[in-house]
Amino acid sequence: MPLDPSAAALLTAVAASPRAVAAHDKSAWVDLFAADAEVNDPVGSRPHIGRRAIERFYDTFIGPNTIAFRVERDVVHPPTVLRDLTIVTTMSTGATVYVPMHLRYRLIEEDGVWRIADLAAHWEPAAMIWQLLRTGAPGLGATLKLGPQLIANQGFGGMIGMMRAFRGVGRTGKRMTTRVFAAAASTNPLRVRDLLGDRAEIELPAGTPVSVDQFTRRTRNMRWSKVIAAGRTVTASVRLGDTHGVAVADFATGTTHITALRFYLDTV
Numbered sequence: 281m282p283l284d285p286s287a288a289a290l291l292t293a294v295a296a297s298p299r300a301v302a303a304h305d306k307s308a309w310v311d312l313f314a315a316d317a318e319v320n321d322p323v324g325s326r327p328h329i330g331r332r333a334i335e336r337f338y339d340t341f342i343g344p345n346t347i348a349f350r351v352e353r354d355v356v357h358p359p360t361v362l363r364d365l366t367i368v369t370t371m372s373t374g375a376t377v378y379v380p381m382h383l384r385y386r387l388i389e390e391d392g393v394w395r396i397a398d399l400a401a402h403w404e405p406a407a408m409i410w411q412l413l414r415t416g417a418p419g420l421g422a423t424l425k426l427g428p429q430l431i432a433n434q435g436f437g438g439m440i441g442m443m444r445a446f447r448g449v450g451r452t453g454k455r456m457t458t459r460v461f462a463a464a465a466s467t468n469p470l471r472v473r474d475l476l477g478d479r480a481e482i483e484l485p486a487g488t489p490v491s492v493d494q495f496t497r498r499t500r501n502m503r504w505s506k507v508i509a510a511g512r513t514v515t516a517s518v519r520l521g522d523t524h525g526v527a528v529a530d531f532a533t534g535t536t537h538i539t540a541l542r543f544y545l546d547t548v
Contacts, residue, residue: 287356293394294361294385298349306338314388314395321401324448324511326441340433344425346370353517355525355546357486361385362526362544364506364517367403372425375418377411379403380506382515382526384544402510405445448511449531456536457514457529458507464499472496476538485525486542518543 293312300309310331313319319328319337328337348368355362363383370376386398412419430439449456456475463471469492476482476492484490484498499520504527506517514529525545532539 285358287358290356290358290361290387290394291354293387293396294354294363297385297396298347301342301347301349304343306335306343309338309342310335312396313399314390314397317395317397317399319399319401321399322403322405322445322510323400323513325405325443325445326438336433336438340429340438344372344429353524353546355544357544357546359387360486360544361387364526371412371418371422373418373421375412375415375422377408377415377419379408379411380508382506382508382517384526384528402508402513402515404508404510445511448509449514449536450509452536453509453512453514453529453531454507456531456538457516457527458504460529460538460541461499461502461504461516461518461527464496465502467496467500469493469496476541480538481540481542483540483542485545486528520545 296312297309300312313331313334316330317334319334321328321337321341328334346369349363349365350368351363351365353364355364363385365381365383367379367381368376369379380403382402384398384400384402385396387394388397389395409423412423427439430442434441460472460475463475472492472495482490482492482495484495490498503519504516508515512531512533514531516527518525518527520543523545525543528542528544529538530540531537
């Protein structure tokens with residue numbers, strides 16, 4: 281019998297992750313993932329693929345710390361759940377950081393239960409490191425411990441893979457994304473075309489391609505906040521009338537050209 285794909289069922293599966301993290305239950309957390317699952321945390325770093333890699337990710341970034349999820353909104357777009365939240369992390373040295381984030385979970389049915397096939401964590405590591413250093417000695421201590429932890433658990437390749445997260449579209453990508461939003465919200469399709477070009481895909485909602493004209497009509501007076509650049513992706517919390525969601529803009533490699541713009545809307 282197929283699993284229940286309702287919003288409640290998907291949210292129940294996703295909610296098991298912060299419970300396992302809070303309990304420091306490594307086995308329970310890793311068991312939430314499919315056999316060949318992929319963790320991109322943060323987006324832009326080298327992904328962790330498969331159970332062993334995900335276990336090493338836990339040992340490096342979750343196990344030594346105390347992590348709390350402050351969820352502002354869940355957006356359900358089956359089989360995907362996006363969490364608009366802030367992660368509060370207290371390091372082993374006592375330093376605490378507050379990280380604005382969009383978490384994107386894609387779920388699949390495996391062994392009769394919903395499991396996480398892909399976890400993409402959209403957050404800005406440079407901003408987190410800066411916040412950490414501002415806490416003084418505890419933050420500096422935590423920063424100095426991270427390198428050896430990375431090498432011990434994931435080798436030098438893991439450290440290099442993590443450093444990839446510091447490269448990406450950054451502020452330029454955020455400006456480009458918000459310019460597109462502003463043009464669409466002001467019902468200016470010519471400006472949207474000028475910014476996106478002819479090849480960008482627009483999906484509103486995700487999975488439903490629309491034209492530029494349709495996009496500008498549907499996003500009139502759109503509001504946005506929490507714009508995050510991670511790797512070659514920019515995410516933003518959006519509101520279209522009474523409907524909330526998260527927009528995801530993907531950029532071409534080595535450029536600031538948007539190749540795809542997808543809106544995950546809570547319409548369930």
